[in-house]
Amino acid sequence: MKLLYEKSIPGRRGVQPCTHDVPVSINLSADLLRQEPAELPELSELDVIRHFTELARRNFGVDTNFYPLGSCTMKYNPKMAEACAALPGFADLHPLLPQLACGGMLTQGALQVLYETDLLLREITGMAAFTMQPMAGAHGELTGIMLMAAYHRRRGSKKTTILVPDSSHGTNPASAAIAGYEVVSIPSTEKGIMDVEAVKAVLHEGVAGLMLTCPNTLGLFNPHIKEICDLIHSVDGLVYYDGANLNAILGKVRPGDIGFDIVHLNLHKTFATPHGGGGPGAGPVGVAKKLVEYLPVSLVVKRDDGAYALDYDRPHSIGYIAPFYGNFGIILRAYAYIRMLGRQGLIRVAENAVLNANYIMHKLKDAFDLPYPRTCKHECVLSASRQKRENEVRALDIAKGLLDAGFHPPTIYFPLIVDEALMIEPTETESKETLDSFIAAMLELAQIAKTDPASLHNAPVTTPVSRLDETAAAKNVHVTADLAAKG
C-alpha cells in the first residue's frame, strides 16, 4: 500500500473550510512563522477517506474477529459503555475544575462516579477501599508494592523479599524489583499450582509479601490459597492478588474473603474497555482495612452534607502516584458496565467465561497436548510440543496458521513453564458458533502439521505482511523510512 504522501497530486484539494470571522491575532515573532507552505500531501477528501478506511480494515480487533489472546481478556465491550464515556457532561470536563464549581453542577457527577465505582469494586472484591488512580495493571502493582513497603516501614519491620510463582505474569516480579525488593520465584507443582510446602520452603521473617493470580496463568484455581495466605500472614507478610483478569471469579469468590490484603483490577480487561495497543487503561487498587490509611492521595469522600470531595488530608498516604483522578473515562466505562450487568450479569460473565474455556479445552485436548488436565477457569493452556517433536511445527507456526484462518492467535510461549504453550482465553462474549469455527480451524492445523508442515512454516500468506521479525518490528520501528530515503 502506498503512503499518503506518495498518493499526493499537486493542486488536488479536499473540502475548503469556511473562512473564519474572528480577527487574526498573531503574537508570535516573525522568525517563528512559516515562510513557505507546509509540504503536506495534496489529496481529495475521498482519497483520504479511502486511504484510512483501507488502513483500518487491515487492523485486527474484537469488533472484526475472534481474539483468544490468553491473559489479555480481549472480550467484546458493549458500545453502551462507550456511549456513556462520550457523554459531553463527562467527556468535556476539565480536570482542574473546582470540586464545587457552579454549585457542584459541573464536577459532582464525576466525583460521584469515582466514589460509587469504589463502592462497587469493594463489593465485587471484598476489599475495604480502592484508589482509582493507577493507569494500568502494572501501575497498580507498583502502587500495591509501595503500599506494602509503607505498611512494613511504619511497623519498623525489616522486609526484603517478595515471593512470586514461576507461572507469574512478568509484570509481578518486575514491579517488586522496581520497588527495590529481592524477588524469589516459587516453583509450581506437577499439578501446575503453588503448594503449601513450596511456600514453607522459602518463607522467612524477611518476606514482605507474596504476589499471585488465582486462577493462575494456567487458568487453574489454587485449592490451597487460603492456607497460603495464612502462611504469609504468619510472618506478617502481605498477600497481593493480581486481579488483572477477574472474569473467572466475578460474583463467585472475593479475594478479600480469602484473605488477600491488596488487589489490583484491570478495568481494561474485565470491565468493558477495549484493550490492546498499549492503552489507555486503569488499574484500581483495593486494600484490606489495615492498609487504607496508606492509599494514595487524593481519595473521593462523601461529606456529611452529601457533597463529594477530594480528600488530601491523609498523613500516612504513600502520596501521589498519578495526576488528577486516574483515567476517568475508563473508570466511567467500568461503572456503566457494572451497573448495566448487575449482580446476576456479572455472575453469568464468570460462568460463561469458564464454560467457554473448558469447551475449547475438551474439544482440542486430543489434537494437542494438555500439560495440566484439570477443569480450568477463564483460560486453558495447550501445548504444541507433540507437533514440534513429530513434525517440527511449533506453537509459532500454529499461531501464524490461525491468522490465515481469520483468527487472532492465542498467547504463545507463555506461561514460561509450558513448552510450546498455546494460551487460549475465549472470554464469555463469544458464541458457540464462533468457538466451533475456531476449534475446527485448530483441528485442521493439527492435521496440516502432519500432512504438510512446510506450508505452516510459511504462514501467514493472506495477511498484508507475512512473517515478521517481531522483535525487530517492536524495537526498531521505522515509520518514516520511505520518506527519509526520498529525502
Ligand SMILES: *Cc1c(COP(=O)(O)O)cnc(C)c1O
Ligand atoms: C495484563 C496483565 C497484567 C498487566 O496489566 P497492564 O495493564 O498491561 O500493565 C498483570 N497481570 C496479569 C495477570 C495480566 O494479565
